[in-house]
Amino acid sequence: MKDYSITDAVACLRAAGVPVTLQRVEIARVLFAQPVHLSADQILARVRESAPDTSRATVYNTLRLFREKRLVRALLVDAERVVYDSNTTLHHHLYDIDTGEVRDVAADEVMVTGTPRLPPGVELEQIDVILRVRSGRS
Amino acid sequence: MKDYSITDAVACLRAAGVPVTLQRVEIARVLFAQPVHLSADQILARVRESAPDTSRATVYNTLRLFREKRLVRALLVDAERVVYDSNTTLHHHLYDIDTGEVRDVAADEVMVTGTPRLPPGVELEQIDVILRVRSGRS
DNA sequence: GTACTTGCAAATTGTTTGCAGACAC
DNA sequence: GTGTCTGCAAACAATTTGCAAGTAC
Numbered sequence: 182m183k184d185y186s187i188t189d190a191v192a193c194l195r196a197a198g199v200p201v202t203l204q205r206v207e208i209a210r211v212l213f214a215q216p217v218h219l220s221a222d223q224i225l226a227r228v229r230e231s232a233p234d235t236s237r238a239t240v241y242n243t244l245r246l247f248r249e250k251r252l253v254r255a256l257l258v259d260a261e262r263v264v265y266d267s268n269t270t271l272h273h274h275l276y277d278i279d280t281g282e283v284r285d286v287a288a289d290e291v292m293v294t295g296t297p298r299l300p301p302g303v304e305l306e307q308i309d310v311i312l313r314v315r316s317g318r319s
Numbered sequence: 320m321k322d323y324s325i326t327d328a329v330a331c332l333r334a335a336g337v338p339v340t341l342q343r344v345e346i347a348r349v350l351f352a353q354p355v356h357l358s359a360d361q362i363l364a365r366v367r368e369s370a371p372d373t374s375r376a377t378v379y380n381t382l383r384l385f386r387e388k389r390l391v392r393a394l395l396v397d398a399e400r401v402v403y404d405s406n407t408t409l410h411h412h413l414y415d416i417d418t419g420e421v422r423d424v425a426a427d428e429v430m431v432t433g434t435p436r437l438p439p440g441v442e443l444e445q446i447d448v449i450l451r452v453r454s455g456r457s
Numbered sequence: 458g459t460a461c462t463t464g465c466a467a468a469t470t471g472t473t474t475g476c477a478g479a480c481a482c
Numbered sequence: 483g484t485g486t487c488t489g490c491a492a493a494c495a496a497t498t499t500g501c502a503a504g505t506a507c
Contacts, residue, residue, distance in 0.1 A: 200487085221471080290436075313443075338507090377462080379498070476490095
């Protein structure tokens with residue numbers, strides 16, 4: 182995670198129009214050092230490694246903010262497992278029901294074709310494709 | 320809903336290997352009279368129209384049972400909106416973020432092509448495609 | 458008659474909110 | 483200095499669980 186410096190994180194937040202604070206920088210470093218799929222609690226745990234006094238509420242509030250600013254996407258893989266995806270480029274997901282693991286699937290590996298007729302005035306926001314698999318391993 | 324009789328519901332449950340009880344029959348009638356996308360609470364409300372003493376816990380337990388028996392699919396359209404889909408044939412979904420409305424999209428309207436390389440021993444369980452749209456109407 | 462179901466209420470989990478003190482600028 | 487953010491704890495919503503009484507077969 183050291184390849185993503187505090188300076189980089191600050192720049193990223195500023196560019197997105199997010200006021201910079203210590204906690205937001207730490208959360209950004211966890212998310213943007215590399216593409217990850219983490220739950221709010223996993224993010225909290227990682228943030229606390231470097232900023233032990235961070236509260237759960239701050240993580241939730243910050244994740245909501247990041248989502249509004251389009252810095253991360255919430256991915257609904259399971260009713261009790263919402264993960265935050267720091268890869269905002271076009272891609273799909275493979276979800277292992279047994280292990281809970283989430284993997285990216287490149288946009289050219291699985292293609293979605295055809296445009297459904299949308300009612301007038303309705304605009305397409307995003308397309309989610311989730312391949313749910315069972316590995317047997319739990 | 321009268322086009323889906325109690326006898327039909329009983330037959331459906333028996334065929335799926337689900338022991339028949341009054342509440343399960345009423346829940347089945349709500350779900351299987353026509354294809355629907357309903358939340359647990361909406362299902363509870365409809366069931367209580369004909370069986371007023373049904374408890375919320377029974378609806379949740381029954382929905383879990385139906386899911387295991389592949390009678391319904393849980394659809395994660397929104398973190399705070401899980402709906403149960405009684406259409407188990409191959410199709411996709413269109414979700415209106417503003418109104419919460421869920422519409423079916425025929426399998427031939429949007430096609431998913433390409434088979435991603437799956438790790439060995441992993442088997443594909445299902446593919447979910449959700450088109451998220453904004454209508455502006457709230 | 459026996460085992461499985463139900464209803465109720467309490468427990469659990471994931472997330473949001475209110476408020477007083479603390480930090481960014 | 484001022485307005486925003488944070489931490490804490492309480493509030494909240496959705497779902498699950500334990501247990502005693504009821505029901506299917």
